[in-house]
Each structure stands twice: as structure tokens, then as C-alpha cells.
Amino acid sequence: MKYYSLLFVLFIALSCSKKEDETPLQNEDNQDNTDITDSFDGSGALIDFVTNNASSLPDVSRLSGRYRAALTDNSDNKTLHFNQEQGRLDAKLVAFPFEFIARNIGIGTIENSQIAPTSENNPYNFAGVQVHVEDFNSINSSHVVVGHRGATGFTIEGKNTLNGDSSVNDIGENTVPEGRADIRIVGNKNKTITVYWQLPNLTGHSASDNWTAYNGTGNLPGTAPTYGDNVYVGLITYAFYTTGVPFVGTCDAIEIKKPN
Template sequence: MNTKKTINLLMILMLSVFVTSCGSDDNNTSDPVEENNPPTSFNLNEITNGATDIDVLPVFNWETANDPDGDTVVYDMYLGTEQTPTNLYVANLTTTDFNVTNQLNFSETYYWRVVAKDNQGGETSSSAYSFTTKPEENNTVSIVDDFDGTGPLIDYVTNNAEVLPNVGRVSGRYHALLDDNTNNQTLHFNQEQGRLDAKLMTFPFEVIARNIGIGITTDSQTAPSHNGTQYNFAGIQVHAEDFNSINSSHIVVGHRGTRQFTIEGKNTVDGVSTVDDAGIDTAPLGRVDIRIVGDENNELTFYWQQPNLNSNSTPDEWVLYRSTGKLPGTEPSYDNQVYVGLITYAFGNAGIPFVGTCDAIEFNNL
């Protein structure tokens, strides 16, 4: 073959290969993948690093972690006794705080950290902080009343006893017979203040009422049926030390109009009440356990659970009222001492008679 023709042919072949290769690259070019940025760094607020004498039901709080891409951020909290905690205690929190409801060990050093996660797989961890819980002897039970026997209540301060006179101990239970509600005399709402049987507590404190709620007159452990109209309740109230003040907070169990077998929360400030409830059939037995914690800032947190009739051997599983532990509206600004105790009340005459009942109530100094 002619040498010149051979060289020309080779050049044509090489040019064809180059053009084909470039065309192939152009056809397969894709847009660059946008890189995800994880949430920004953030700090832990409470509990502070190295804190001691911390309550065994602590409250944790941390800063918001922002996401540079605008992604949704949720939080995992790790809590344990190892210095770099790997025990996932609670996952996918949408808020920057968490209340522990299962009691930690006394006199134990714990470590905690929080991981902020976006919905694209990005993660940012906080530092790990340590704290030590208070010793058990600092959580002294000051009073436990199991209402043993039959007779009047013992060592309670009573406000407005005359509006609900038939209150006492019956066969080892608190028993309040509500068979007369003339002029709504038993009501706790706005300016009205029914009967309260209470003990004076100093912040910080804890009060636990066991198996508290409403029953029929012949059997306090059988809940009254719901007819769609009655407001019948029994529960626990926190009241300002001055009974002339119309400032209180309460959490009660019963029927709330069309919302049967519910748990009601109410704040009353200067005689104006704000009220909500935990939902229909939240308390299908008509009774629950109630727990109220007053902290060192004179603020209240409310918990409940289905009745734990074997609390001496079975761990409690407390639930924050409406997921926050806070009652509706503005909480009264309480002084260092408040009255905490039992109330039974009605609005109107539907569902009457009925009884308020409670197996035991525990008053703890924290």
C-alpha cells in the first residue's frame, strides 16, 4: 500500500475515535450532586457539666442546632454511666429539652450527650457532660397516708369543709361522697373554691397519689357510667398558701362533659381558670396515679400513669401530662410554700351522687 495513503488512513481513524469519545462523554455528563451539610455545632445547657446533687428525675436542655441547608433537625439523647455514652436513651426528639420519667439511680455519676440529625443523614454531636445524682437520704419521704381504717382524715388542713361534709377514710381508702352540689358549691373553677384537704409543702417537693379518681357510691373501684353531660372529678390540687388567694393548679380524673374518662388540667390565676384535658378514654378505669413535682424554681410538673397497684414491686411508668407536664395557660407565681391535697367536685347535678377515691398519698421533701 502507498505509504502516503496509509498515513492518511491512520489519521482519519484516529480522528474518528477522538470524535466518538468526545461525543460519548458529552452524552453521559450528569449534574453534580449537591453536598449535604450537617447541623451546626451546639452546646448543652442543663444539666451543667460536673453538676452534683441532681434529682433522680432530672430535666435536660440544650441549644438549638441549625441546619445550613434548611433541613429538619431532630435530636437523639444518649445517657449512661460510661464517659462517652453510647446508650441511646431517647430518639428523634423535636424539642431541645427532655424530662426523665423513669427514676435514675441515687448517688450515681452519669454522662450525657445529644446528637443533632438532619433528614439527609447528616449528624453533629455535642460534647459529653457528667453529673452526679443526689444521695437517697436527701429524698426523704415525709408523710405517707394510706388511709388505713375508717374515720375522719388525719392531720390535714381543710378549706371549705362545709360544702362537701362527707369526706374521710372508708375501709382503707380516701372516700368523698358528693351527693349535693347546690349552687355548684363543690366546684373548683374561676372564683369558686370547693373543699380541699391538704398539707403545707415547701418547694422543692413531690406528691404522689395512688389509684385516685371517681367511683359509684356502693363501690369506689367501679367507675360511674358516662351519660354525656356530667362533670365529675377527683384529684390533686396545689393551692397558694393563702386560702383567700384564688391561685391554684389541679389535675383531676373523671368525666368532663362529652369527654368521658379523661384527665383534666387547670390553672387558676387571680380567679380566672384555663383548662384542658388529656383526651377521651385516657383513664378508662376512672382512676389513675398522679405525680406532681414542685422544683427549686417554685414551678410545677405533672405526671400520670394507669393505676400501678403493685408499686412496691413494679416500677412506675410516669407519663408527662399532655407530653409537656405543664397545665394550660399561665401557672400561678407561687411562693416557697403551697398547700397540696385532695379535691372532689362537680359542675351541675348530672352524674351525682358519686365518690372521690384514693388508695394512698405520699408527700416527699426533695
């Protein structure tokens, strides 16, 4: 009887040990399915973001519950995202399929981030969302940004950059009259993306969302990069030359989840 009792105790011990060893693997598998909401609570450095080219735009932080990027210097077009230029990107690594929403993202003045600067003298001033291939050394990305696009003020610009060659258009002048919008990017199962926008939904309830496909199709101009299983998706703020500088790019919150 003692022999069988000993075997039974060993069986229970080994079973418990096996379950403990498997738990981390199960948690890792579930990470891809975990919804993430970041409301940028408090003030300080961004939390759990991966940053590319931080030195091009050093003043990026959480400030009073918002992402805030103060663009005060664009010498040598160092903040620019266009053709071979890659400015700063603060991103999360996500797996297809995914849904990424940026709430109340856009441009403002240094004095008041929620009041857009004027479009006088045709500035190129933007804040928005970029999808980038997993290798930052590869100049392949797609982005959707809110702001002023030269003579087309208060608009949303879409851009595909394929091997350092950018194709760009916008949705028209004064389509986002406050210089702010919500941006939604859906990463599809086939590793393509579909883009949507709306005027800011400030209710805090997703049931009030009313998304519009970018330029009626949800497709960005030109040829999109070929994306792998994972991409970086995050926030950018940039200018082309110095007209309109300084300004700030802000965002109230981001949401990342698996599509239904």
C-alpha cells in the same frame, strides 16, 4: 482540786443543757425533709390534713383504708373548683422542692367506689390533686383531676387558676378507661410544678411506675400562679352542676417526699 472539780461538773451540766435546748430546733429543721406516706388506714376522720371549705362537701373521711368523698349534693355548684369557685380541699402544707403522688385516685359509684359511673349525659365529675397558694383567700391554684369532662369521658383534666380566672384542658377521651389513675406532681426548685400521670400501679412497688408527662410537656394550660416557698397540696372531689351526682371520689394513698 475541789474548785477545778466543781468547774468541770458545771461545764458538763451546761453542755448537756445546751444540747437539750437545741434538739427541738433541729427537729423543726428536719420536718421539711421528712417523707410522708398516708394510706388512710382504718375508718374515721382524715388525720393531719388542713381543710378549706369543709361545708361544701361535708362527707369526706377515711373508709376501709381509702380517702372517700361522697358527693351527693352540688346545689349552687358548691363543690366546684373553677374561676372564682373554691370547693373543698384537704391538704398538707409542703415546701418547695417536693414530690406529691396520689395513688389510684378517681371516681366511683356510691355502691362501689372502684367502679366508675358512666359518662352518660356529659357529666363533669372529678377527683384529683390540687396545689394551692398558702393563703386560702387568694384564688390561685393548679389542679389535675380524673373523671368525666362533659363529652370527654374517662379523662384527666388539668387546670391553672390565676387570680380567679381558670384555664383548662384534658388529655383526651378514654385515656383512663377505669376512671382512675396515679397522679404525680413535682414541685421544682424554681417554685413551678410539673405534672405526670399513669394508669394505677397497684403493685405497691414504685419500681413499677411508668410516668407520662401531662400532655407531653408536664405543663398545665394557661398561666400558672406565682407560688411562694410553701403551698398546700391535697385532694379534691367536685362536680359541675348535678349531672352524674351522686358519686364518690377515692384515693388509696398519698406520698410526699423531697425529689432525688
